[in-house]
Amino acid sequence: MNDTPLLIPCPHCGAMNRVPATRLGQSPSCGRCHRALFDGRPLALTAADFDRHAVRSGLPLLVDFWAPWCGPCRTMAPEFEAAAAELEPRLRLAKVDTEAEPGLGARFAIRSIPTLVLLHEGRELARQSGALPRSRIVAWAQAQLPR
Structure with missing residues (x-):
């Protein structure tokens, strides 16, 4: 998997977050509300x-x-x-x-x-x-x- 950032909408506040593809499995959190992007x-x-x-x-x-x-x-x-x-x-x-x-x-x-x-x-x-x-x-x- 490459390190290209993916746009991931926060399931809680809707903010769009840029997350490197290689970091998806590292429990990324939202830059706005700081809650987990995946639950x-x-x-x-x-x-x-x-x-x-x-x-x-x-x-x-x-x-x-x-x-x-x-x-x-x-x-x-x-x-x-x-x-x-x-x-x-x-x-x-x-x-x-x-x-x-x-x-x-x-x-x-x-x-x-x-x-x-x-x-x-x-x-x-x-x-x-x-x-x-x-x-x-x-x-x-x-x-x-x-x-």
């Missing part, structure tokens, strides 16, 4: 902060599009959270509630939930529909990442 849990994104993490960030973003009434979504939620602890800091995991954020669901043409969408710099790399266990989420995401 091993998925972010809850809204339309207001989605592009900061999906387009402006140098990290790939794995998004779980879900809804509170969806049984398979609720079943997969703890599996997705466990996957975040395993996949960070190589990529960021986030959740989008399609009931609260229908515009984001429409933007990504979400037709069934749960649906995982892997993005990098605003471009969709891959998608997978249906509930998955942690091990399959991790394996699928790692297989889709650019080498």
Whole structure:
């Protein structure tokens, strides 16, 4: 891995931080609020902060599009959270509630939930529909990442 700085949005205050790629695994913290940039849990994104993490960030973003009434979504939620602890800091995991954020669901043409969408710099790399266990989420995401 090279030492090229990546732009990483703070999950707490939204500030953009430049972090050398080689330092991602060293628990970097935000330059503004001083909290950890990675805490091993998925972010809850809204339309207001989605592009900061999906387009402006140098990290790939794995998004779980879900809804509170969806049984398979609720079943997969703890599996997705466990996957975040395993996949960070190589990529960021986030959740989008399609009931609260229908515009984001429409933007990504979400037709069934749960649906995982892997993005990098605003471009969709891959998608997978249906509930998955942690091990399959991790394996699928790692297989889709650019080498």
